[in-house]
Amino acid sequence: MAASDVAVGIIFLLQTVVGTLGNSSLLLHYLVLYFTGCRVRHTDLILQHLIVANLLALLCRGVPQTVAAFGVKGFLNDFGCKLLFYLQRVGRGVSIGSTCLLSVFQAIKISPENSSCSELKVKAPKYIGFCIYLSWILYLLVSIMIISQMTGKRSNNNITSMKDFGYCSAVHPDKILQSLYVALLTFPDALCVGLMLWASSSMVLILYRHKQRMQHIHKISSLRSSPESRATKTILILVSNFVFFYTLSCIFQVCVIVIYNPHWLLVKMAAIVSGGFPALSPFLLMRRDSSAYRLGLSWIRNRKNPDFRRNV
Structure with a gap:
């Protein structure tokens, strides 16, 4: 086994283990809140689906990549390859949709009462569940196209007719089908990224205007130190990191698709x-405050008051 394969395997292993532990701890946090009877925020529902989508994308890609990097060959058949790539694409898509919905909802939530979004502030919470499940349905349907392309890795395949992903292979599709597939995947992704950029710009502008207004009238309390401000800044950091990784991922994915036989290092990167x-x-979501503290505080307050609504 080459040293480069071991290094790549260690990177995949660390990324998968650390990411899985982080997402699992947050998911456990929300499960405890649910079973203790706490009424959670509207954004928490979005975050729960984001966590599930992240786990799906991490495990379906990270685990087989790690196993393949450490030299295990032929451990997936055709069905396994189709299922893993399908679930990974669904997880990636729902992660995009959830992050977009989170940023748009927060931008509406902190918008001024006299803005054009004032009516949406009342109606938006009612449609959160519908938008989340619509995102799942959309990407479950769109990702079906990848099933026909994926197959198990076989040593007797003509290398010019297959694209090697290390543990699975992909059949080079017809140009028309490939264009259709790229268009179906790109359109919802581009729409979500555009909405995220709009929402992020709106949130930055709202926070800036509020800060200027508070400084002008010399008030001590401001949106900057409020829970909504902290939540907004956390979401802005989350969205900016998403856009960064998504842009890099798109560049690499385009290179993998365009290049007929991409180098193994490009595929791994x-x-x-x-x-x-x-x-x-x-x-990034944990940095706002301590999850352990929030769990304990929520549980204690909920014991004292069943109708407690979290404000942190």
């Missing part, structure tokens, strides 16, 4: 970058 956001995002 595309996989590593693709797993960057799912592995990092739970720790």
Whole structure:
């Protein structure tokens, strides 16, 4: 086994283990809140689906990549390859949709009462569940196209007719089908990224205007130190990291698709970058405050008051 394969395997292993632990701890946090009867925020529902999507994308890509990097060959058949790539694509898509919905909802939530979004502030919470499940359905349907392309890795395949992913292979599709597939995947992704950039710009502008207004009228309390401000800044950091990793991932993915027989290092780098956001995002969400403290505080207050609504 080459040293380069071992190094890549260690990177995949660390990324998968750290990301899985981070997402699992957050998911456990929300499960404890649910079973203790706490009424959670509207954004927490979005975050729960984001965590599940991150776990799906991490495990379906990271585990087989790690196993293949450490020299295990032929451990997946055709069905296994189709299923793993399908679930990984669904997880990646729902992660994009959830991050987009989170940023748009937060931008509406902190918008001024006299803005054009004032009516949406009342209606938006009612449609969160619908938008999340619509995202799942959309990417479950769009990702079906990848099933026909993926197959198990076989040593007797003509290398010019197959694209090697290390543990699975992909049949070079017809140019028309490939264009259709790229268009179907690119359109919802581009729409989500555009909405995220709009929402992020709106949040930055709202925070800046509020800060200027508070300084002008010499008030001590401001949105900057409020829970909503902290949540907004956390979401801005989350979105900026998503856009960074998504842009890099798109560059690598385009190179893998365009190049007929891409180098194995390019394929591995595309996989590593693709797993960057799912592995990092739970720790960005945790930085706002201590999860352990929130769990304990929520549980104690809920015992005292069943109708407690979290404000942190």
